[in-house]
Amino acid sequence: MKDHGRERIRIRHAWEGDAEDLLSLQRQLDRETTFMLLEPGERTTTVRQETAQIRRSFDAGNRTILVAEASGQLVGYLEARGGDYRRNRHTAELVIGILQEFVGRGIGTALMSEAERWARQHGIHRLELTVMEHNEAAVSLYKKMGFAVEGRRRDSLFVEGSFVDELYMAKLLDHDVDHPSGTVRREGEKPPGYG
Numbered sequence: 001m002k003d004h005g006r007e008r009i010r011i012r013h014a015w016e017g018d019a020e021d022l023l024s025l026q027r028q029l030d031r032e033t034t035f036m037l038l039e040p041g042e043r044t045t046t047v048r049q050e051t052a053q054i055r056r057s058f059d060a061g062n063r064t065i066l067v068a069e070a071s072g073q074l075v076g077y078l079e080a081r082g083g084d085y086r087r088n089r090h091t092a093e094l095v096i097g098i099l100q101e102f103v104g105r106g107i108g109t110a111l112m113s114e115a116e117r118w119a120r121q122h123g124i125h126r127l128e129l130t131v132m133e134h135n136e137a138a139v140s141l142y143k144k145m146g147f148a149v150e151g152r153r154r155d156s157l158f159v160e161g162s163f164v165d166e167l168y169m170a171k172l173l174d175h176d177v178d179h180p181s182g183t184v185r186r187e188g189e190k191p192p193g194y195g
Helices: 018-032 047-060 107-121 136-144
Strands: 009-013 063-070 073-082 091-098 128-133 147-159 160-174
Touching: 009 107, 018 047, 018 063, 018 073, 018 091, 047 063, 047 147, 063 107, 073 107, 091 107, 107 128, 128 136, 128 147, 136 160
Parallel strands: 091 128
Antiparallel strands: 009 063, 063 073, 073 091, 128 160, 147 160
């Protein structure tokens, strides 16, 4: 195993030319960890489809794909997928993966921090994700980044012969959301000036 301790990690937005390397990274993650959703061989995405997905992330305004790069190699990624409709465009679901030999180097924190910075710039109010309950390192990272557990999906996954619970986690970002009325109200809150 190489010593990656001195390599500089660069966090950046993916571009279309990353499609093949990103797909290769995702397939490697499917093989080396049981914490990702797909098992080895289940990822059928083509390079062309991955390229289209990256292109969509540019066009949507509420989607992005971040990559972590070390010495020209992609070693981690974070995908943020915003809702498709006016009522949920302000919410983005996160998926993150980091190669095992790069875990523990602050890459998860860097990816999550950049995702939050991007979200604030793009009017995203809610970041959410699911995580396997026994993935203690990931749960700890998300809590450190300000995410809270909102619920549990009991026996939602079947991993290596056992049912596994997933936790729903989310973080609300405090800022003005670009809303047609100019203000955002919580459900049941009366509009300004309303008796």
